Each structure stands twice: as C-alpha cells, then as structure tokens.
Amino acid sequence: xxNTERLVASLLELGTxxxxxxxGVNRLALTDADxxxxxxxxxxxxxxGMQVEIDAIGNGIATYAGSEDLPPVMCGSHIxxxxxxxxxxxxLGVLAGLEVVRxxxxxxxxxxxxIAVAFFTNEEGSRFQPDMLGSLVYVGGLPLxxxxxAPAVDGPLLGxxxxxxxxxxxxxxxxPVVDSYFELHIEQGPVLDQQGIQIGVVEGVQGIYWTRxxxxxxxxxxxxxxxxxxxxxxxxxxxxxxxxxxxxEQTGGRQLATVGSLELVPNLVNVIAAQARMTVDLRNTDxxxxxxxxxxxxxxxxxxAQEHGVQLEAETLADFDPVAFDPALVDSVEQHARxxxxxxxxxxxxxxxxxxxxxxxCPTAMIFVPSIDGLSHNVREYTPPADIGRGAQILLQVMLxxxxx
Amino acid sequence: xxNTERLVASLLELGTxxxxxxxGVNRLALTDADxxxxxxxxxxxxxxGMQVEIDAIGNGIATYAGSEDLPPVMCGSHIxxxxxxxxxxxxLGVLAGLEVVRxxxxxxxxxxxxIAVAFFTNEEGSRFQPDMLGSLVYVGGLPLxxxxxAPAVDGPLLGxxxxxxxxxxxxxxxxPVVDSYFELHIEQGPVLDQQGIQIGVVEGVQGIYWTRxxxxxxxxxxxxxxxxxxxxxxxxxxxxxxxxxxxxEQTGGRQLATVGSLELVPNLVNVIAAQARMTVDLRNTDxxxxxxxxxxxxxxxxxxAQEHGVQLEAETLADFDPVAFDPALVDSVEQHARxxxxxxxxxxxxxxxxxxxxxxxCPTAMIFVPSIDGLSHNVREYTPPADIGRGAQILLQVMLxxxxx
Ligand SMILES: NC(=O)NCCC(=O)O
Ligand SMILES: NC(=O)NCCC(=O)O
Numbered sequence: 001x002x003n004t005e006r007l008v009a010s011l012l013e014l015g016t017x018x019x020x021x022x023x024g025v026n027r028l029a030l031t032d033a034d035x036x037x038x039x040x041x042x043x044x045x046x047x048x049g050m051q052v053e054i055d056a057i058g059n060g061i062a063t064y065a066g067s068e069d070l071p072p073v074m075c076g077s078h079i080x081x082x083x084x085x086x087x088x089x090x091x092l093g094v095l096a097g098l099e100v101v102r103x104x105x106x107x108x109x110x111x112x113x114x115i116a117v118a119f120f121t122n123e124e125g126s127r128f129q130p131d132m133l134g135s136l137v138y139v140g141g142l143p144l145x146x147x148x149x150a151p152a153v154d155g156p157l158l159g160x161x162x163x164x165x166x167x168x169x170x171x172x173x174x175x176p177v178v179d180s181y182f183e184l185h186i187e188q189g190p191v192l193d194q195q196g197i198q199i200g201v202v203e204g205v206q207g208i209y210w211t212r213x214x215x216x217x218x219x220x221x222x223x224x225x226x227x228x229x230x231x232x233x234x235x236x237x238x239x240x241x242x243x244x245x246x247x248x249e250q251t252g253g254r255q256l257a258t259v260g261s262l263e264l265v266p267n268l269v270n271v272i273a274a275q276a277r278m279t280v281d282l283r284n285t286d287x288x289x290x291x292x293x294x295x296x297x298x299x300x301x302x303x304x305a306q307e308h309g310v311q312l313e314a315e316t317l318a319d320f321d322p323v324a325f326d327p328a329l330v331d332s333v334e335q336h337a338r339x340x341x342x343x344x345x346x347x348x349x350x351x352x353x354x355x356x357x358x359x360x361x362c363p364t365a366m367i368f369v370p371s372i373d374g375l376s377h378n379v380r381e382y383t384p385p386a387d388i389g390r391g392a393q394i395l396l397q398v399m400l401x402x403x404x405x
Numbered sequence: 406x407x408n409t410e411r412l413v414a415s416l417l418e419l420g421t422x423x424x425x426x427x428x429g430v431n432r433l434a435l436t437d438a439d440x441x442x443x444x445x446x447x448x449x450x451x452x453x454g455m456q457v458e459i460d461a462i463g464n465g466i467a468t469y470a471g472s473e474d475l476p477p478v479m480c481g482s483h484i485x486x487x488x489x490x491x492x493x494x495x496x497l498g499v500l501a502g503l504e505v506v507r508x509x510x511x512x513x514x515x516x517x518x519x520i521a522v523a524f525f526t527n528e529e530g531s532r533f534q535p536d537m538l539g540s541l542v543y544v545g546g547l548p549l550x551x552x553x554x555a556p557a558v559d560g561p562l563l564g565x566x567x568x569x570x571x572x573x574x575x576x577x578x579x580x581p582v583v584d585s586y587f588e589l590h591i592e593q594g595p596v597l598d599q600q601g602i603q604i605g606v607v608e609g610v611q612g613i614y615w616t617r618x619x620x621x622x623x624x625x626x627x628x629x630x631x632x633x634x635x636x637x638x639x640x641x642x643x644x645x646x647x648x649x650x651x652x653x654e655q656t657g658g659r660q661l662a663t664v665g666s667l668e669l670v671p672n673l674v675n676v677i678a679a680q681a682r683m684t685v686d687l688r689n690t691d692x693x694x695x696x697x698x699x700x701x702x703x704x705x706x707x708x709x710a711q712e713h714g715v716q717l718e719a720e721t722l723a724d725f726d727p728v729a730f731d732p733a734l735v736d737s738v739e740q741h742a743r744x745x746x747x748x749x750x751x752x753x754x755x756x757x758x759x760x761x762x763x764x765x766x767c768p769t770a771m772i773f774v775p776s777i778d779g780l781s782h783n784v785r786e787y788t789p790p791a792d793i794g795r796g797a798q799i800l801l802q803v804m805l806x807x808x809x810x
Contacts, residue, residue, distance in 0.1 A: 125675060241639075
C-alpha cells in the first residue's frame with residue numbers, strides 16, 4: 001500500500017529546487033536548478049539501495065533488482081519543468097516510481113523482474129528542441145551526436161550544458177532492453193477534473209508538430225515609411241499566427257494551435273521589425289488532419305511573407321505521429337483502477353510524454369490523475385493528495401503484476 | 406560657404422561612438438555610448454569657443470555670441486539613436502549647426518543675434534517614452550519631475566541614468582527665450598529620393614500616437630488546453646496587431662500603423678502566453694482621422710481581449726497633435742533653396758522631430774535632405790555628401806538672415 005503522505009512530501013521537497021518566489025518551479029533542462037533537482041533525486045534513489053546509471057544523454061535510471069536477472073519493468077517521467085511550471089508535471093511519475101520501490105522494500109517484496117525508475121532529459125522541450133529528447137535518444141529515435149548539438153533557446157549547446165552540470169554519463173543509449181514501461185502523470189488538461197473522474201486510462205498520445213518560422217524583412221522608420229513600401233517581418237508573423245489560430249478554431253476542437261513564442265528585432269516602438277522569430281505548436285489525434293493543417297499553415301506563411309515582401313525560413317522542431325499504447329497494458333490499467341473502486345475514463349493524451357518514445361521499444365501504458373481546473377505549465381498547477389495516492393497505487397499494482405509475470 | 410568634407414568627416418567621427426560591428430550605430434539615450442557621443446560633441450562645441458550649458462533634462466546648448474545680447478537663433482536636433490540606427494538621423498542637425506558656426510567663425514562673421522546649437526535628450530523615444538522628451542521638457546510641455554521618472558525599456562529611471570552618465574545639468578528648463586528654431590534633418594522616408602528632389606521644405610509634422618497594450622491571460626499547456634478554454638494573451642495581442650495594420654491599409658496610405666515591439670511571457674513553444682506586452686504606433690497628418698483610428702484600435706483590443714478571456718490595460722506613451730511650422734520661415738527655406746538652384750518640394754514630416762516642440766515657443770522651420778531608398782532607423786541609412794552640403798548651406802543662409810534681422 002502506497003504511503004501518500006510520504007509521496008506528497010517528496011514532491012514538495014523536489015519542488016524546492018528551482019522554486020519561484022510566488023510559487024511554482026523554474027527547472028528548465030540542464031540549468032543549475034535542474035542539476036540540483038537531479039542531485040536530490042539521485043540521492044533518493046541511492047538511499048533506496050537502487051543501482052543508478054546516468055547515460056550519455058543524461059537520463060538517470062535506477063534499478064531495484066528482481067529475483068531473476070530479466071529485462072526490467074520500468075516506470076518514470078522527467079524532472080525538468082517549463083520556465084513557470086508546477087510541482088507535479090513529470091515529477092509525479094518519477095517520485096511515484098520511487099514510492100513504489102519504497103513500498104516494495106518496506107514490505108520485503110522482491111518481484112521476479114527488476115523494477116527500474118527513470119528520469120529522462122529535457123522532456124519539456126522548452127529549453128532544447130524537440131521535447132521528449134532524452135527518451136527519444138534512449139530508444140534510438142535520434143542520434144546522440146545530433147541531440148548533443150541541439151542549441152538552447154538561451155544559446156549554449158545541449159552537450160556542453162550536460163557536461164557543465166556533470167550529467168554526461170557513460171551508460172549507452174539507443175538499444176534499451178526493457179520489459180515494459182508505465183508512466184503516471186497528471187492529465188494537464190481539464191477533462192478528468194471537469195467530469196469528476198479519478199483515473200484516466202490513456203489510450204495514446206496525439207500527434208505533435210512544432211515549427212519555427214523566421215520572417216526577415218527590413219527595419220525602417222514607423223513614421224516615414226508608407227504601408228505599401230514596408231517589409232514588416234513582425235506583421236507577417238502576427239498575421240500567420242492569427243491564421244493558425246483561426247484554422248484550429250474552425251475545426252471545432254480537434255485541432256490545437258499555439259504560438260507561445262515570438263521575438264521581434266529590434267523590438268522598438270517606432271522601428272518596423274526587421275525580423276520575427278516565432279514558433280507554432282500544432283496538435284491533433286488524427287495524423288492526416290494534422291498533416292493537412294501543417295501544409296495549410298506553411299502555405300499561408302509563404303503567401304503572407306510574399307505579400308509583405310519578407311523572406312521566410314521554416315525549421316521543424318518536433319514532429320511526432322500520434323501513438324497508440326499497448327492494448328493489453330491499457331486494459332490492465334483500467335482493470336486495476338476499477339478493482340480499486342476508482343472511476344475511470346479512457347482518453348488520449350494532449351501532452352507529449354516520454355511514454356510515447358518508450359512505446360517504440362516495449363509495451364507501454366500511462367495512468368492519468370486529474371489536474372485541478374486543467375491548469376499545467378502554470379505555477380498554480382495542482383493535483384490533490386488523494387488523487388496522487390490513487391494514481392501511485394494503480395502504478396504499484398500494474399507494475400507488480402507485470403514484474404511477477 | 407559650408408565645408409562639406411569637414412561636416413561629413415565629423416558625422417563619421419561621431420558615428421564611431423556606439424558603432425555596431427556590421428555598420429550603423431547603437432546610441433540609445435543615456436547609455437554609455439550616448440555619454441561618449443555627448444562628451445565628443447561638447448568637446449567640439451568648446452573647441453569652437455562656444456559657451457555650453459547642460460540643462461536639468463540633459464539637453465546641451467552651445468552659444469556663439471552675437472554682436473547684441475538678444476534671444477538666439479537656434480538650430481539643433483539629437484544625437485541619440487535607435488538600437489540599430491544610422492549615422493545621420495539627428496546627428497546631421499547638430500553637426501550641421503556646428504559647421505554653420507565654424508563657417509561663420511572662419512569667415513570672421515559675427516551676426517547680430519547669437520547662434521545657438523542644441524542637442525536634445527531622448528528624441529528617439531526608443532529607450533524612454535515619449536519621444537522628443539528633452540525638447541518637450543525644454544519648452545515646458547512636460548514637467549521635469551515626470552520626465553525624470555520615466556522608466557527605460559530596460560528598467561532604470563531616466564533621472565538616474567542622466568545622473569549616472571553625468572548629464573544632469575543645472576540650466577533651467579521650461580521657459581526658453583529663443584528667437585527662432587531651424588532643424589536640418591534627413592527625410593527618413595522615400596519621397597525626395599524617389600522624385601529626385603534635393604531639398605524638402607517641411608510644412609509640419611504629422612500627429613503621433615503611441616500606446617502600450619498589455620494583455621494578461623493565463624499560461625497553460627499547449628497540448629491539453631482546448632481552444633475554447635484558453636486565455637491566450639499572445640493571440641489577443643497578435644489579432645489586435647493585425648487589425649491595426651488592416652485599418653491602416655484600408656485608408657489607402659494616409660494612416661500609418663506599426664507594431665514594432667511585442668513580448669510574450671513566458672515565451673515558450675508549448676506554453677500558452679500568460680502575458681503579451683505590445684506597442685502600437687499610429688500616425689496621420691489629419692488629427693480627426695487619427696483620433697478615429699485610435700478609438701477603433703482601442704475598441705477592437707477591448708473586444709478581442711474579452712473574446713479571449715484576457716484582461717487588457719492600455720497606457721499612452723506619446724500623444725502629439727499634428728504641427729504646422731511658421732509660414733514665413735517655411736517660405737524663407739524655400740526661397741533660399743531655390744536661389745541656390747536646388748529642386749524643392751513642400752512636404753509634411755512623417756517622423757517626429759524636436760522642431761515640433763520648439764514650434765510651441767518660437768517661429769520654427771525644418772529642412773529635409775534625401776534618404777537613399779527611404780531607409781532610416783536602419784544601419785544602412787545613407788545620405789550622400791552633396792545632399793548634406795546643400796542642406797547645411799541652406800541652414801547657414803536662413804539662420805544668418807534671421808540672425809541679422
Ligand atoms: N507532459 C508535458 O508537458 N510534455 C511537454 C511536451 C509537450 O509540449 O507536450
Ligand atoms: N526623427 C525621428 O526618428 N524621431 C523619432 C521619433 C519618431 O518615431 O518619429
């Protein structure tokens with residue numbers, strides 16, 4: 001039986017690393033705060049007697065030995081956060097895994113297969129792109145060298161930052177041998193909270209496409225340059241952003257579009273912007289629909305750039321197809337939740353997760369618990385202790401069943 | 406007779422202070438680079454034997470004595486630049502004034518009235534708002550205390566920066582006694598260059614309205630938050646920007662609209678923006694039309710904010726009515742230009758200028774010379790030596806005529 005209080009206390013303690021003055025956490029990947037969070041987490045793993053390995057992309061994997069030397073049943077998530085994040089996103093999956101091990105250890109239970117608990121590097125994708133980078137490299141979906149060369153939004157390369165914080169480990173990546181993977185996560189959306197459901201049974205993850213559009217025009221004087229003679233990079237970008245939004249609104253809800261980042265150069269009140277750098281995040285559970293919206297976006301951006309007389313460069317930052325989790329494991333999550341008396345709902349994940357990468361190499365499933373008001377990537381992100389305890393208990397049961405199989 | 410070579414050499418020399426690696430200048434108001442430019446300019450003034458006063462808002466005014474102790478005939482402009490500016494905007498008006506004095510001195514000419522040459526603080530309005538702040542305070546249009554409390558876009562207060570660079574002078578502001586004011590400036594727009602005209606006879610300055618709109622929504626996850634449940638501050642701002650642009654384009658050219666500055670918080674690819682801070686620059690030669698567009702902008706912004714479920718705060722950063730210069734002085738500029746064999750065109754100024762503030766207290770006029778390709782607020786801003794010489798020569802003649810009156 002999971003100790004909910006102990007688990008919640010560990011979430012609060014991890015949350016002190018990179019804590020923001022007004023609440024919430026800033027633990028962007030591979031910053032000093034991330035290092036502090038990693039150091040604390042590794043110390044917890046060691047205190048449990050687990051064997052800890054850091055791999056070449058900085059993922060940390062701790063193993064609790066099984067009675068036989070078989071591929072482990074793994075769980076995990078990430079401990080990096082967005083710049084203004086909460087205490088639960090990612091952290092819950094890692095610390096619930098440690099609570100599972102703590103519970104087994106306290107009860108003197110040694111399952112047949114090893115239990116592994118992982119934290120993956122740069123899941124958020126806020127500081128380096130793509131998101132889920134650590135788990136993507138772990139499963140061989142992105143060459144290590146390419147990942148190490150990813151530039152941070154604030155300049156330095158991922159490989160240099162990894163070395164700087166002392167997490168360029170020696171364990172190999174790219175060909176993991178894992179029995180199965182489970183991830184407990186907060187929903188980060190409003191569905192469970194609104195419907196009063198306790199456990200979300202996650203069937204898969206929607207498709208994610210991130211692009212960076214760089215419009216380059218000509219800076220000029222805001223008071224003397226006739227509208228018709230401008231090459232206003234900012235306006236081309238903002239009109240494209242409005243179009244993306246409109247596309248999403250027209251679909252009646254299946255398609256999402258977000259322009260979360262836009263920078264103008266030189267960014268002055270009376271100077272027409274010479275350059276606008278912006279990101280667009282498009283998501284859809286339907287791969288074909290996502291591909292169509294993506295094409296429409298790029299067509300509009302190109303036309304808009306031409307109308308404004310500005311150059312356009314587009315770069316793909318993330319491109320992940322929708323993923324379906326393992327039907328047997330998804331059923332197992334649902335059965336254990338129902339047996340425990342929890343209300344359940346099958347749903348897709350709106351957010352990307354490390355689980356979608358692990359699904360490439362082993363049977364995988366996820367468990368969601370509610371996010372109050374659907375808030376996430378927000379310092380006021382919150383999930384009540386009772387939900388946390390329920391989620392961790394289901395995680396314990398599905399993992400134990402699988403590990404003794 | 407103006408020495409064009411000497412004047413151009415002085416422009417290049419002033420341009421070394423705050424020079425950017427790829428050409429152009431960054432001498433934002435009251436930065437270290439601005440201090441260096443000021444120090445150099447004051448040294449030039451002193452070397453000419455002029456008496457230099459720094460006033461309480463940091464304006465520098467150098468006087469070449471007349472044969473009688475009368476109110477001076479003044480010329481001037483500014484030496485601050487935008488972040489990616491050129492060598493001519495403002496600098497030309499100040500250095501041409503010094504070249505006028507140098508020419509009179511070399512020729513042993515002592516006019517009846519004194520000749521004053523001024524550089525005014527923070528004309529550009531890039532670092533502190535409003536623009537033309539120094540000349541506005543000089544003529545009593547803005548209380549000194551209010552101006553000193555203006556915050557820089559990078560944080561510090563104007564008064565503190567003025568003290569830091571050693572230009573919080575003791576000469577009084579607010580009640581200047583000036584006979585008349587002339588300003589030579591590059592056009593900064595394309596009209597003279599496109600039509601092959603040598604001298605622009607400036608009839609006045611169009612109206613300028615700057616507002617800062619701050620949209621405050623709620624940061625949330627880009628992948629999990631349904632479009633209908635978002636409070637996307639960035640999208641509300643960008644849609645308002647697109648609307649402002651559309652309003653201007655619909656008028657067929659009289660109305661200008663520029664969104665030069667926009668900042669999103671937290672500015673991350675997968676986080677819906679919690680806040681968007683943006684400026685809008687609206688200009689029109691017609692005061693009533695400008696007032697109408699301004700009202701339409703604010704109405705749209707408010708409605709857009711409501712549709713997106715975000716809060717809106719609006720702040721006025723600059724608000725200057727169109728200004729008409731003194732008809733007799735404008736005629737005098739035109740006559741001297743024609744007598745010198747120059748082609749001329751009467752036109753309004755698209756940019757704001759210190760002259761529009763001086764026009765509140767004395768007869769005022771401006772002389773424009775062409776900007777190649779209409780480029781300004783751009784490191785590639787350029788005006789050929791021959792045009793510079795012609796402009797300075799007309800300045801000399803109109804000032805001398807007025808000073809001997
Ligand atoms: N779970 C989560 O917030 N992942 C970050 C990647 C994404 O934007 O979906
Ligand atoms: N001349 C000039 O560039 N003034 C700056 C103020 C404005 O934006 O018009």
